[in-house]
Amino acid sequence: GEDVEQSLFLSVREGDSSVINCTYTDSSSTYLYWYKQEPGAGLQLLTYIFSNMDMKQDQRLTVLLNKKDKHLSLRIADTQTGDSAIYFCAEIAQAGTALIFGKGTTLSVSS
Amino acid sequence: GAVVSQHPSWVICKSGTSVKIECRSLDFQATTMFWYRQFPKQSLMLMATSNEGSKATYEQGVEKDKFLINHASLTLSTLTVTSAHPEDSSFYICSAASTSGNPYNEQFFGPGTRLTVL
Numbered sequence: 001g002e003d004v005e006q007s008l009f010l011s012v013r014e015g016d017s018s019v020i021n022c023t024y025t026d027s028s029s030t031y032l033y034w035y036k037q038e039p040g041a042g043l044q045l046l047t048y049i050f051s052n053m054d055m056k057q058d059q060r061l062t063v064l065l066n067k068k069d070k071h072l073s074l075r076i077a078d079t080q081t082g083d084s085a086i087y088f089c090a091e092i093a094q095a096g097t098a099l100i101f102g103k104g105t106t107l108s109v110s111s
Numbered sequence: 112g113a114v115v116s117q118h119p120s121w122v123i124c125k126s127g128t129s130v131k132i133e134c135r136s137l138d139f140q141a142t143t144m145f146w147y148r149q150f151p152k153q154s155l156m157l158m159a160t161s162n163e164g165s166k167a168t169y170e171q172g173v174e175k176d177k178f179l180i181n182h183a184s185l186t187l188s189t190l191t192v193t194s195a196h197p198e199d200s201s202f203y204i205c206s207a208a209s210t211s212g213n214p215y216n217e218q219f220f221g222p223g224t225r226l227t228v229l
Contacts, residue, residue: 031216042204042222092216098145103154
């Protein structure tokens with residue numbers, strides 16, 4: 001079945017850039033998403049990218065998609081302590097179906 | 112964005128009792144709702160998919176008689192954990208999606224319900 005893989009931990013200093021990587025197996029993915037989860041809370045959609053796009057930028061967030069390698073990354077510029085959270089990448093093949101999530105990357109930002 | 116609520120946000124119950132968790136889409140009609148389960152420091156695992164007015168579709172390994180899902184209206188789905196046991200303790204998260212006016216296949220997540228079974 002479909003699988004989504006992420007590195008589990010990332011530690012950066014405040015002001016640096018963070019890059020969180022994700023790989024997926026489903027070549028029929030139509031949309032790929034990045035969600036943020038703070039401790040004890042639900043998921044917050046950060047951004048998404050359509051499968052026919054290579055890059056999407058949204059303020060401090062840059063998403064890169066390499067469809068050939070099935071690789072997705074999220075870059076957070078000028079990382080702040082408030083960015084500390086778990087970041088999940090997820091993909092969906094078609095509308096009405098469930099998201100397939102990676103295991104999540106815990107981002108720790110030190111001041 | 113659209114708002115999805117869950118109630119209760121935290122519940123503690125005795126082993127053997129049943130617990131009902133509600134998931135509501137507050138400002139849109141959700142044709143599909145999903146129930147996920149998340150163990151500490153782990154990813155979200157899909158339990159079931161429910162479409163309004165029809166029976167839920169359960170993922171492999173999820174007992175449908177234990178986790179009863181009802182999606183009676185376009186704004187409400189309920190998950191009932193029957194005869195709960197300590198191993199059912201987890202964080203349960205619902206999400207809701209609409210197939211109309213949803214070009215990005217976006218799902219909106221509830222804040223989650225933490226279930227602790229003693």
